[in-house]
Amino acid sequence: MHRRIRFARPEDAPAVEQIENQADRLFDDRFRPETWPPAPTGTERLAEPGFLLVVEGDDGGPAGFVHVRERDGVCHLEQLSVTPGHARQGLGRALVEAAKDEARARGHEAITLRTYADVPWNAPFYATAGFVEQAPSSPFDDGLVATEARLGLDRYGRRVQMVASLTEADGLDPHR
Numbered sequence: 746m747h748r749r750i751r752f753a754r755p756e757d758a759p760a761v762e763q764i765e766n767q768a769d770r771l772f773d774d775r776f777r778p779e780t781w782p783p784a785p786t787g788t789e790r791l792a793e794p795g796f797l798l799v800v801e802g803d804d805g806g807p808a809g810f811v812h813v814r815e816r817d818g819v820c821h822l823e824q825l826s827v828t829p830g831h832a833r834q835g836l837g838r839a840l841v842e843a844a845k846d847e848a849r850a851r852g853h854e855a856i857t858l859r860t861y862a863d864v865p866w867n868a869p870f871y872a873t874a875g876f877v878e879q880a881p882s883s884p885f886d887d888g889l890v891a892t893e894a895r896l897g898l899d900r901y902g903r904r905v906q907m908v909a910s911l912t913e914a915d916g917l918d919p920h921r
Contacts, residue, residue, distance in 0.1 A: 748836060750843045753797040753810060758787030760807040761797065768826035790824070798843050800836045802828075811840040813848060813856070819885040820853035837866075841874045849911040856911060859889050862903040876907035 753761060765784035790797055795814040802808030809827030813820060822844055827836045848856045858876065860867040868878075881890055886906060893904055 748808070748839065749801045750798055750839060751801070753787070753791060753799045753807070755788070755791065757797075757799055757807050757810075758791060761787030761790055761799070761810050761812075764807060764810060764828050765824065765826040767828050793823075795820075795823070796844075796847055798840060798847065800827075800840055809836045809840055811844045813844050815851070815853075817883070817885050819883055820848045820851070820856045821885070821889075822856055822858040837870070838874060841871070845875075845909060845911055854910065854912050855908050857886070857906060857908045859893065859904060859906050861901065862905045864902065868905055868907065871907050871909075875909045877909075878905050879908040881906050 762784050787797075790812050793812070793814050794816055795812070797810060797812045799807040799810045808830075810824070811822065812824040814823045815821075822841070825837055825840060827840075845856055857879070858871060860871060862868045862878075868876075881887055889906075890904075893899065898904060
């Protein structure tokens, strides 16, 4: 299934927030938290340094998005969300690949993310997209770890940082 992926526009902001809140219900079902923080608004995501890509559904509106932050030389996949009704159709993978392509085009050699190690649609999924675990190695990373600690995210499982190389030579690795 081929879907159009494009840069998010201001009018997509409400849908971006709604998509993330819908997708977060999977975490609610898995972890049964007393509370789960609401998603940032789409307007907040659009205002961050970096880029926001959406994949269009059949109606032309956003069915999923990937938000990538760029700060202090770091390229970081902040959020990937697809509506539950569009899950398991390859849209998340297409968004990750599009984010990697855009990051590469912007001159980044790697893209990082932070996620749960043992949630099937988290670290195991990203591993199939070329991400490997890596220790936090920058002040930006340390800030993410501190934010996760403040939010208590580790009470639901081990959090890991992952990285995917974006250099062309990595695509030629015969051991993948």
